[in-house]
Amino acid sequence: MNLEGKTALVTGASRGIGKAIALELACHGADVAVNYAGNEQKAKEVADEIQAMGRRSFIVQCDISDSDAVQAMVKETVAQFGRLDILVNNAGITRDNLIMRMKDQEWDDVINTNLKGVFLCTKAVTRQMMKQRSGRIINISSVVGRIGNAGQANYTAAKAGVIGLTKASARELAARGITVNAIAPGFIATDMTDKLPAEAKEQLIGQIPLGTLGDTADIAAAAAFLASDGAKYITGQVLGVDGGMAM
Amino acid sequence: MADVLERVTKIIVDRLGVEESQINLDAKFKEDLGADSLDVVELVMELEDEFDMEISDDDAENITTVGDAVTYINSKN
Ligand SMILES: NC(=O)c1ccc[n+]([C@@H]2O[C@H](COP(=O)([O-])OP(=O)(O)OC[C@H]3O[C@@H](n4cnc5c(N)ncnc54)[C@H](OP(=O)(O)O)[C@@H]3O)[C@@H](O)[C@H]2O)c1
Numbered sequence: 001m002n003l004e005g006k007t008a009l010v011t012g013a014s015r016g017i018g019k020a021i022a023l024e025l026a027c028h029g030a031d032v033a034v035n036y037a038g039n040e041q042k043a044k045e046v047a048d049e050i051q052a053m054g055r056r057s058f059i060v061q062c063d064i065s066d067s068d069a070v071q072a073m074v075k076e077t078v079a080q081f082g083r084l085d086i087l088v089n090n091a092g093i094t095r096d097n098l099i100m101r102m103k104d105q106e107w108d109d110v111i112n113t114n115l116k117g118v119f120l121c122t123k124a125v126t127r128q129m130m131k132q133r134s135g136r137i138i139n140i141s142s143v144v145g146r147i148g149n150a151g152q153a154n155y156t157a158a159k160a161g162v163i164g165l166t167k168a169s170a171r172e173l174a175a176r177g178i179t180v181n182a183i184a185p186g187f188i189a190t191d192m193t194d195k196l197p198a199e200a201k202e203q204l205i206g207q208i209p210l211g212t213l214g215d216t217a218d219i220a221a222a223a224a225f226l227a228s229d230g231a232k233y234i235t236g237q238v239l240g241v242d243g244g245m246a247m
Numbered sequence: 248m249a250d251v252l253e254r255v256t257k258i259i260v261d262r263l264g265v266e267e268s269q270i271n272l273d274a275k276f277k278e279d280l281g282a283d284s285l286d287v288v289e290l291v292m293e294l295e296d297e298f299d300m301e302i303s304d305d306d307a308e309n310i311t312t313v314g315d316a317v318t319y320i321n322s323k324n
Contacts, residue, residue, distance in 0.1 A: 130289055175285070 001228040004029030007056075007081035008227070009074070011035045011064050011121060012091025014043035016190035017140065020216035021088050021223045022046055022057075028224055030086065031056035033077045037063055037091065056081065064091050064117030074124040083132060086227045087125045089118040089162075090140045094192060099153045107154045114158035115165070122169055126178075135178040136227050139166050140219070143186045143242040159184075163238055170236030179235035181226050186242025188214045209244030251298075251320050255313060258293050262286065272314030287311075294320065 008025045012018040014036035022032045023046065032050050034057060036043035043059040050057035058080055062073040078084055092114045095106035118139055129135030144152055145159025163182055170180040187193055187204055193213065196204070205211065222241045225231055240246050256270050265280050276282040276290065291307045294300075298320050302310070310316050 127292060130285075131292065172285070 001028050006030045006085040008086035009033040009077045010088040014039040017216045017219045018090040020220040024220035024224045026050040026055045034059045065112040070120040070124050084128045086136045088138045096151045110154035115161040129178045130176045133177045137180040138226050139182040141182040141184045143184050143245045146246045167236045182238045183222050184240045185219050186245045274313045
């Protein structure tokens with residue numbers, strides 16, 4: 001897999017899955033813009049690591065639910081790199097609650113970041129990718145967007161929404177040489193899943209045919225493949241990387 | 248005006264693969280020149296580059312004919 005000469009923007013790349021994806025893309029030769037929301041120090045560490053591999057990298061603070069900020073972020077990325085080949089829509093949050101208890105704010109926050117944020121970033125890169133007549137957009141959905149999850153109505157709706165958005169944008173952009181695919185991770189060991197109580201984790205593992213949590217490298221490998229030339233004939237697909245949870 | 252029309256015409260011919268003879272101020276991008284919605288978006292993007300201006304989404308929606316584009320560009324220059 002060779003991504004030399006390609007440039008990428010990864011949202012939420014300061015930690016967890018996004019960080020692993022940013023490093024993996026760089027490892028295959030891509031230059032990578034590292035987006036983060038608040039964790040500047042962590043983001044800097046990722047960019048430093050990428051530069052140490054001999055690739056270009058910079059950090060860019062942006063709340064992906066803010067339309068103006070997203071446009072500025074993409075503008076800066078294109079200005080720094082001269083082009084934009086790969087967008088990975090990874091940033092996401094959880095605000096878990098039972099539907100009965102869920103506050104409007106919890107619903108809105110998750111939809112705004114996890115769904116609207118993906119739309120805004122996709123919209124913002126489309127102009128550049130259309131001009132190039134090539135591009136790869138990779139959206140990080142979730143297994144729960146395919147099979148549902150109690151206590152995560154907001155998150156599940158957003159992640160199922162991302163799958164719909166992936167398919168609509170894949171159809172809209174195909175004629176311009178842009179592919180759009182989603183990855184649906186299962187339960188991956190990150191800060192996000194660290195928050196779960198031990199009991200809930202045990203129970204979850206029982207639902208995973210392969211019997212363990214995944215790690216961020218599993219998602220990063222799938223993202224690098226979808227960004228590579230080998231995936232040029234794949235668009236509008238949802239790739240489950242979930243230990244077999246959804247089949 | 249003539250110069251703007253010439254430059255706009257060249258972009259349309261290149262982008263939509265139509266004959267120069269098909270282009271007049273009343274020609275509609277979609278109905279007369281065979282463009283789809285995405286072609287029109289791209290056309291507007293190229294006009295922005297060619298004339299070094301930004302065309303807002305609202306303004307872009309009102310540009311449906313060759314004449315609309317020429318008038319818009321002239322009004323901004
Ligand atoms: N972990 C899992 O098991 C799992 C499973 C399925 C899907 N996913 C999805 O995978 C993605 C990454 O998850 P993760 O587990 O790696 O999460 P994480 O460890 O909690 O990291 C979240 C990342 O997103 C960034 N972020 C949060 N809100 C943002 C905003 N409004 N604008 C820009 N960046 C923002 C954070 O930046 P700061 O560091 O600056 O806060 C951080 O880099 C998410 O979309 C998640 O839904 C995860």
